[in-house]
Amino acid sequence: MTNMLAETMPLVEALNVSRRFSRKLDYAEKIANLFGAGLEEKTVHAVDDVNLAVYPGEVVGLVGESGCGKSTLGRVMAGIMPASGGEVCWKGQPLTSLQGEDKRAMRLSAQMIFQDPMSTLNPRKRVIDLIGEAPKVHGIVKGREMRDYVAALAERVGLDPSYLDRYPHQFSGGQRQRIGIARALAVKPKLLVCDESVAALDVSIQAQILNLFMDLRQEFGLTYLFISHDLGVVKHICDRVVVMYLGRVVESATPDELFDNPKHPYTQALIRELPSVADRRRVFTPIKGEIPSPLHPPPGCHFHPRCPKAFDRCRVERPVLKENAAGHVSACHLNDLAVHQTTNATAEPAI
Amino acid sequence: MTPVLEVKNLSTHFMTRRGALKAVDDVSFTVGQREIVGLVGESGSGKSITGFSILGLVDPPGRVVNGQILFNGDDLLKMSPAAMRTIRGKRIAMIFQDPMMTLNPVLSVGTQMIETVQAHDRVSRAEARQRSRDALGLVGIPSPEERLDSYPHQFSGGMRQRVAIAIALLHRPDLIIADEPTTALDVTIQSQILFEIKRLAGEFGMALIWISHDLGVVAALADRIMVMYAGRIVEAGRVDGVLTEPRHPYTSGLLSAVPAAVPRGEPLRPIPGFAPSPLSRPSGCAFRDRCARATDICATEPMLEIAAGREFRCFHPHLWSAA
Numbered sequence: 001m002t003n004m005l006a007e008t009m010p011l012v013e014a015l016n017v018s019r020r021f022s023r024k025l026d027y028a029e030k031i032a033n034l035f036g037a038g039l040e041e042k043t044v045h046a047v048d049d050v051n052l053a054v055y056p057g058e059v060v061g062l063v064g065e066s067g068c069g070k071s072t073l074g075r076v077m078a079g080i081m082p083a084s085g086g087e088v089c090w091k092g093q094p095l096t097s098l099q100g101e102d103k104r105a106m107r108l109s110a111q112m113i114f115q116d117p118m119s120t121l122n123p124r125k126r127v128i129d130l131i132g133e134a135p136k137v138h139g140i141v142k143g144r145e146m147r148d149y150v151a152a153l154a155e156r157v158g159l160d161p162s163y164l165d166r167y168p169h170q171f172s173g174g175q176r177q178r179i180g181i182a183r184a185l186a187v188k189p190k191l192l193v194c195d196e197s198v199a200a201l202d203v204s205i206q207a208q209i210l211n212l213f214m215d216l217r218q219e220f221g222l223t224y225l226f227i228s229h230d231l232g233v234v235k236h237i238c239d240r241v242v243v244m245y246l247g248r249v250v251e252s253a254t255p256d257e258l259f260d261n262p263k264h265p266y267t268q269a270l271i272r273e274l275p276s277v278a279d280r281r282r283v284f285t286p287i288k289g290e291i292p293s294p295l296h297p298p299p300g301c302h303f304h305p306r307c308p309k310a311f312d313r314c315r316v317e318r319p320v321l322k323e324n325a326a327g328h329v330s331a332c333h334l335n336d337l338a339v340h341q342t343t344n345a346t347a348e349p350a351i
Numbered sequence: 352m353t354p355v356l357e358v359k360n361l362s363t364h365f366m367t368r369r370g371a372l373k374a375v376d377d378v379s380f381t382v383g384q385r386e387i388v389g390l391v392g393e394s395g396s397g398k399s400i401t402g403f404s405i406l407g408l409v410d411p412p413g414r415v416v417n418g419q420i421l422f423n424g425d426d427l428l429k430m431s432p433a434a435m436r437t438i439r440g441k442r443i444a445m446i447f448q449d450p451m452m453t454l455n456p457v458l459s460v461g462t463q464m465i466e467t468v469q470a471h472d473r474v475s476r477a478e479a480r481q482r483s484r485d486a487l488g489l490v491g492i493p494s495p496e497e498r499l500d501s502y503p504h505q506f507s508g509g510m511r512q513r514v515a516i517a518i519a520l521l522h523r524p525d526l527i528i529a530d531e532p533t534t535a536l537d538v539t540i541q542s543q544i545l546f547e548i549k550r551l552a553g554e555f556g557m558a559l560i561w562i563s564h565d566l567g568v569v570a571a572l573a574d575r576i577m578v579m580y581a582g583r584i585v586e587a588g589r590v591d592g593v594l595t596e597p598r599h600p601y602t603s604g605l606l607s608a609v610p611a612a613v614p615r616g617e618p619l620r621p622i623p624g625f626a627p628s629p630l631s632r633p634s635g636c637a638f639r640d641r642c643a644r645a646t647d648i649c650a651t652e653p654m655l656e657i658a659a660g661r662e663f664r665c666f667h668p669h670l671w672s673a674a
Contacts (some may be wrong), residue, residue: 012383038575065537065538065539065540066362066508066537103650134509141394161539172625173394174625192409202393202394202564203393203564203608203609204393204604204605204608204621204622205621205625206608206621207608207610207620207621208612208621209617209623211618211619211621214618229537229538231538232609232610232611235610235615236610236611236613236615236616236619237610237616254466255615256615270538270539271537273539273541273542273567273569274538274567275541275542275545275567275570276567276570276611277567277570277594277606277609277611279521285542285544285546286539286542286543286545287539287543288543288544289508290509290510290540291507291539291540307540
């Protein structure tokens with residue numbers, strides 16, 4: 001499947017994408033600098049030189065802890081936030097080169113679904129307008145036909161069409177999330193970027209929404225970039241899982257490969273610490289330390305201050321992503337050691 | 352050995368314009384000494400209000416309308432506010448989900464901790480500071496002496512939760528009620544907190560009520576588990592028993608709704624429908640509208656059945672062979 005996908009063009013691709021957020025110096029600080037205070041702009045590297053291709057029909061999971069840049073990367077790839085370095089390509093075309101009609105079409109084709117639907121749904125609008133406004137404005141549906149169009153969509157996502165004239169606050173969390181999904185689907189998108197879309201929901205409602213996502217994928221031929229901190233959810237629905245740590249991709253593989261054979265010590269820790277009902281461990285073996293501030297990321301491998309296997313090279317040199325097996329890449333200096341050892345091991349019997 | 356806490360027929364209602372909202376409805380349970388009890392349920396099931404009721408933290412229009420809460424044999428509901436203050440924070444402590452909401456943002460952590468010590472014990476400021484520093488060290492905060500002078504915003508989320516735990520530990524309480532303390536934390540940080548809590552509870556012989564919606568967390572931590580639905584405890588028992596052989600259909604429904612319960616890529620099995628509004632709960636078993644096993648008899652109130660250390664309220668429990 002990976003080979004087949006590799007031949008087609010990615011739907012959306014991030015090429016060496018970086019996103020920095022910086023706070024400009026204010027007047028007092030600029031004046032202080034005139035007197036030689038040497039103050040510098042504070043810059044957060046939310047996303048640091050990331051490559052990620054999402055192929056048509058794929059479900060890619062983006063996991064990581066808070067502050068690792070997964071949401072920022074999702075926004076950059078959905079085209080709602082510009083990259084500060086690198087290029088995002090939509091069907092091979094750089095987003096920055098798209099003009100006029102093409103740009104509009106791309107914008108409609110990539111839609112986002114957020115974590116908290118209450119803060120993304122206008123509380124003063126009725127459901128019919130929340131869902132129907134965008135397709136009407138973009139000429140997908142005529143004003144007269146809007147109600148039928150929205151009713152069909154609402155029914156598809158599991159909302160009672162008789163509730164179309166209600167306001168968002170009259171719905172429960174799960175239903176609100178369904179409104180958010182219907183709104184995204186209303187403009188016939190190709191790509192859905194789901195940013196922690198099920199994180200705030202109870203387990204049973206979460207299962208309902210995840211099932212809905214999977215059904216919609218079949219029905220509308222959707223591609224998903226599924227951002228979550230919950231490895232259990234990501235494992236279940238994704239074709240490929242990408243693990244981020246402090247702005248960088250540290251590992252990427254199919255879920256089975258990632259869970260059976262994690263290469264990066266951070267991925268290993270994440271999988272080990274995943275609380276599970278089946279596995280009633282009485283001992284916790286947490287990795288030590290805090291997630292470092294993205295204002296001052298450690299040099300070399302970002303994970304080295306917490307890594308139990310760190311050695312000298314990790315402290316100075318940034319590891320690059322290397323392929324461990326078909327479709328499985330990880331960024332860890334241990335890879336080089338492992339390759340070294342296995343080549344030795346295979347070489348010896350030959351002699 | 353007498354239990355630390357014995358809750359009998361506790362009902363907490365909120366008086367609203369549309370009638371009494373039964374947040375907690377006839378809940379009974381005990382917490383033994385050194386026992387870790389997990390209280391799980393979906394949002395709105397009444398698990399947090401149960402915790403608040405024990406500490407007398409329910410604000411109007413909410414009111415404990417019925418029941419007894421025996422703490423080491425004394426009924427907390429009959430105590431005067433002054434007597435309650437000598438217990439709250441000293442013998443029973445609470446840890447909340449969001450420590451940013453419970454720590455005062457304009458006071459240094461040290462000031463808040465010293466205040467907590469001096470609220471209950473007549474000790475000098477220096478001694479209170481010493482005890483605060485020890486408590487911070489105990490929960491794994493590096494360089495506790497310097498951190499006493501830091502303000503809450505200078506700590507990360509995980510460290511702030513450690514501070515909240517340190518404050519709870521200051522008086523070595525008999526019972527800690529923890530309300531979703533790791534829900535807002537990342538997986539690796541959650542694991543660190545669970546590790547510390549388990550170690551400290553064992554070290555000081557504290558009992559713990561761990562309120563959570565995450566069955567996985569409770570499975571790893573608790574000795575016993577209580578499952579709440581619509582204001583009632585529908586099932587309780589040893590963690591191993593409840594999670595491997597659930598008797599109540601709601602418990603089994605929760606367990607099979609998690610992604611890990613089905614092979615990858617297959618549809619998940621959610622519980623159909625929604626939890627009923629607390630204002631209009633159906634009579635009888637509140638779960639019957641969503642339950643595949645429900646029959647006519649479920650319209651009457653199921654009694655609590657107690658068998659082999661397991662309690663459940665259901666007319667049609669799952670049967671598991673003894674083998």
